[in-house]
C-alpha cells in the first residue's frame with residue numbers, strides 16, 4: 632500500500648496477445664534475471680549456472696518437478712515412484728483423503744506415484760534397496776512447524792525436491808544461500824500475491840530442467856504472460872526499495888510470534904513449537920524465527936481432538952492429521968490479516984484465562 636504507484640500495472644487491451652515472447656520462449660527473460668537478482672540480494676539461493684522454470688504457483692512447479700524426477704528414475708524400474716516427506720509435512724504430496732484446495736494429491740497419487748508416508752520409515756530401506764525409486768519432498772522452513780528441514784533420505788535412487796516457499800528473511804533466519812539440486816519458490820509466500828499464481832524452480836541439472844519445461848508446455852503452454860508481467864512489476868518494486876519490504880514483513884511476523892508466544896506461555900494446556908535461533912546472513916545477527924504458522928499442541932489427554940477444543944472457542948485451525956500428525960496438534964495461520972490475528976489472540980487469551988490453575 633505504501634508503494635501503490637511504483638507497483639501498479641496498466642496493460643493496453645491489445646498488448647501481449649501471443650503465446651510466446653519475442654525470443655520465441657514462454658519465459659520472460661527480464662523476469663528471470665530479476666529473480667536471479669532477488670536471490671542474490673537476499674542471499675537465500677544460489678542461482679549462478681542454474682536453470683529457472685516458471686509455473687502457475689509453486690503447486691504447478693512441484694508437480695512438474697515430481698514428473699521430471701520420476702521420468703529420470705523410471706528407466707530402471709516399472710514400479711511407481713515412491714513419494715515421501717517427513718511428518719509433519721505440507722500436504723502437496725500426502726494421501727487424497729486430506730482436504731486440499733486443489734487435488735494435487737490425487738494427481739500425484741496416480742499409477743506413476745505412490746505416497747509412502749513418513750520419510751523416516753524409509754531411511755534404511757531405500758538406502759539399502761537401490762531399485763526403489765524415491766522422491767523426497769523437503770519443505771524448509773517447514774509448513775506447519777517452521778523448522779529448517781533437511782533431506783533424511785540419500786542415495787543414487789533418491790531425488791529430493793526442496794520446497795523453499797518460506798525461505799525468506801521475514802519467516803526465518805537465512806543461515807546460508809540454499810544450493811540444492813531442485814529448489815522451489817513462490818510469490819505466494821514472498822509477498823503474498825497468491826492469486827497471481829506464480830512460482831519458480833531453480834534447477835541444477837539440464838535434463839531435469841528440460842523435462843520440467845516440457846511438462847509446462849504440455850500441461851499449460853507456460854505461465855500466463857499477464858502473470859509474468861505482474862510478477863515482474865512487483866519484484867521490481869520490491870528490489871527498488873532495498874530491504875524495506877523484508878524489514879516490514881519481518882517486523883510484522885516477529886511481533887505476531889512474540890504476542891502468540893507470550894499468550895501461550897501462560898498456558899498449561901497448549902504449547903507452541905520451539906525453533907532455535909540461528910545466525911541470519913540477511914540481518915547479520917543471531918535471531919529468532921518468525922514463522923508463518925503456529926504448530927499448537929494440546930497437552931492434555933482429554934484434549935485429544937485439539938481442533939475441536941479450539942473450534943469450541945471459535946478458533947479455526949487445520950487438524951494435525953492433514954500434516955500426517957496426531958490430532959492433538961493443530962496448525963494456526965499467522966499470515967492472515969492483522970485483524971484476524973488480533974481476534975485470534977483475544978480468543979486464545981480468553982481460553983487460557985479459563986484454564987484450571989492458569990498462571
Ligand code: PMP
Nearest residue numbers: 688689690721774796817819830
Ligand atoms: N508449498 C508450501 C510449503 C506451501 O505452504 C504452499 C501454500 N500453502 C505452497 C507450496 C503452494 O503455494 P502456491 O501454489 O500458491 O505457490
